[in-house]
Amino acid sequence: MSAGRTAAPAAGRWVFHDGDFVAAADVRLGPDLQALQYGTGVFEGIRSYAGDSGEAHLFRAHDHFTRMIGSARLLRIAIEYSAAELVDIAAELLRRNGHTGDAYLRPLAYKTALEPGVPFGVRLRGVSCALTIVSLPMGSYLPKGGISCGISSWRRIPDSSLPARAKITGAYANNALATDEATAAGYDDAIFLNQAGHVAEASTANVFVVRAGRVVTPAQDADILEGITRDSVISLLRREAAIEVERRTVLRSELYTADEIFLTGTGCEIVPVTALDGRPVGSGVPGPLTRTVMDAYDRSVRGRDPHDEQDWLTPVHATPVLL
Incomplete structure (x- = not known):
């Protein structure tokens, strides 16, 4: 393993999968998954950081989900949520998993199975879609010294x-x-x-x-x-x-x-x-x-910049807001 790299920590107990928050252990994806067979999925990596007050903030989550929706459009993957709704889902997932420190989210939208009557083959039309989001604690994993x-x-x-x-x-x-x-x-x-x-x-x-x-x-x-x-x-x-x-x-x-x-x-x-x-x-x-x-x-x-006028941070409130 290269200097400064460590094994990734385990993902949280809860994931957002197919429209609901479910136990990670209950998610089952078969070997015939279209995304697994052909790489037909899109994803994002989104970070959440703990501020000095102890309040965690998602960083530019709306921009990440906006980009993901555009990526999905390219592969004809249907995402039923707006970027704003996905930000709310991400914050709720962090709360459910108790990830109040530095954390990482991996949303994945992907092709699942051929719809009835669609012939076998590599294709984008006539294939069902799913969305899964996981979160895990994650700090810096590369050495800051270079x-x-x-x-x-x-x-x-x-x-x-x-x-x-x-x-x-x-x-x-x-x-x-x-x-x-x-x-x-x-x-x-x-x-x-x-x-x-x-x-x-x-x-x-x-x-x-x-x-x-x-x-x-x-x-x-x-x-x-x-x-x-x-x-x-x-x-x-x-x-x-x-x-x-x-x-x-x-x-x-x-x-x-x-x-x-x-x-x-x-x-x-x-x-x-x-x-x-x-x-x-x-x-x-x-x-x-x-x-x-x-x-x-x-x-x-980390929300320490008093001159920051960018709309980059989304607070992850302590009180859950259920969807």
Whole structure:
């Protein structure tokens, strides 16, 4: 196991499944599940953070569920709830599982079975759908002192084949191949190039590059996920450091000459890259701008920023509101 990584904790006792809160042990999904056979599911990762007052807050949950509904539309997966309703469901699940500290939610919408009269085959029409949401306690799982990355020999799947803007379950085999290659070589994570040979993203995170006080990140046409943490960081850099992030094509060589590199994602949060392909990034330690972003992000997600005017936090109230 790579440095700083630990086994994921067990999910909570309760899950939201097929329209109701049920015991996790009672959920049964068969081996003929269409999503299992063909990767026809979409998902999100959403974090909840404990504030100093002890009150937990979901971070940008409405934005995550909005993106998930869009991903589901691509695969003709019917989600019967609005983003606002899904936020309420997520908060209720956290309450039922007693996850008052830092936690993680995994909503998954997926194809289940062929409807009566639909012939066998790989298809999106004529297949029933389901929605399941689980929650589990989760703090930071990558070392804040920095990680090492390697440029993957696997290329990012292009938008013309499978859109990266949608979090499609089957697409993550691409990510798994890159991560496996990187960890086998002794790195903590992989950085993808796209089909044109330009920087795309890390295995499950967006990439930011700092050089001579300027910050760049690959543009959407680099076959990247439109990261919600990426968007948060762009806003925080504007406010905290008066820096406008450039969204453009990023060359591989720019990574090797960078002063700082950091990754952003719901799971990894903000993590410095201190070594790339066996070369130190900058001085080989987290740089000043990276540390500024990490601090600003932590204050924001925990409700410690009195100047934060963003509508990013949803309180997880102590009193249940049953749906």
